[in-house]
Amino acid sequence: MKLSILRSAMLALVAGSQMALGQNAESYTNYIIQTNIFADGSEGNYQHLPDIPSVGSDDAPQVIGGEQQTDTEGAQWKYVGANFELFTEHNGNGEVYLLAKTYVSSDGPRGLVKLSSADPYTPPRTRADLGFHADLLVQNLKGGTGGADAADAVEYRRYVLPFPSESDGTGVKLTDATLYSQESISKEGITPKDYAISQIPGSPTSKRRGLERHEIWTIPSNNSKPFQLAAATITVWPMPTGAITGLTNGGKYRYVLPEITLTYDDVYPNSVVQARIYKGGYSAEEPAAEKVYFIQGSAVSHNEVKPADYSIKLSNWTENFPEDGDWTIELVATTPFEENKPPLVLDHHTFNLDRSMKVNSAVSTVE
């Protein structure tokens, strides 16, 4: 009964991962790993599964397909449940990510955490200025409604772990994460949570980077220790910023524009940043596409899995302007959050370009 729901949820997570990967779906390989757990909490056998197993009867004392031990064999040989972990591996660089983990037993509560954001990438990630969503699936509570003892509720914990400045997270340890909040969940089914922004500590807030880890635990009682039922992680990357230097806002330029430097900082993964121009002053709204010209040589397509900085010098760029007059140059970023939306403006300047030649001459006649 309930296991089939959990199975569906796990499979949905796998399917979601594939869908999220979109055009890069063929670049990842997913693995579902089952690790059996003994009554003392130690790990037993583990297997790579082609699929989450269907269990014929939820009343079976052994969740894992296996032989049922007799009482005479002792409790130490009994598996009380199993951890199911969903890993994904990038086929190109070989990086492996744990997407989700869930503990399943036949008689205790079960949980599943799924974190996501408007960025469809897997493993999930978001930006320091944006939020994310959590779906918390809880099953097999005794009462289903209320109560604070172990079987009537589970505990939902939110941990935060900032990365050091400029770090891509390599080498950080979950042991350094701090507990941010905790609450009990006594409702069966999916509890959705919308988080408007990450609570990873750090300053400036726009440049925070790190991860949030959300976990579901059993509530300890007199005769049982707390036990992790499910966990998932979302990475937070800084908001991209940029600057145009070498050009004065409101400046007037004759004949040739000066050399400028375009600086792109913390370019979010799978983003395109570039400079573009349009006639007139800065527009608070997205200018019409036919009025916009992109500056040749200014674009960076950043397809790494971590943010990066770029700097581009442009010296011969006057030819990008079809006519003279007041122009606005913008640095814009299209991150996965701006799909089907106007790009994010990182910096802008308005200036005047005048390439007209005035010839002052006198005509005289010599006789």
Next chain:
Amino acid sequence: MALALISATMPCGLAQQAPSREVPSEEEIAAKVRANIAPTTGEVKPVPQPAQQEKEKGLYERFDVLAFGGMATIVPKGSILKTPPAFVSRVLSKRDPGTKMVQWKEFLAANRGWLRTFEVTQAQAQGREPFNEETAKNLASSSSLTVAIFQGNPINILPPRPSATPPPTPAKP
């Protein structure tokens, strides 16, 4: 629909403005963080067994890779019962980028010439029942790389657990 109607009937000056195209300011983001602080922050209960202390093993800490002919699959460490010297190079600690990862059954079907399986019982997999003498002899004399399987899937063989150990106190709910 209602919003659109409200917007259409409002005086121009009061119409809802399009969201800014510019990146939000530091102050705006900081205010957003403050406005969304969890109500439980500051009164967090002590956690007797923090999640951080849980041992998390990576994929390749628990699995070996079998690879041959541009194809690969993973098997639990401890599931390979016999590796003849000729096939040592087909057992890797990590996947070689570029190889196509396939499910165990597909890999087995394509590599029957050098790969064989040995179905174990759960008691054998748990290390509480040793292989009998005949099985041990067969494994020793086998010229194939041999993988322990349980119900069709490769499974690791645990080291023997002392049966004299008193049953531990159940830790799970």
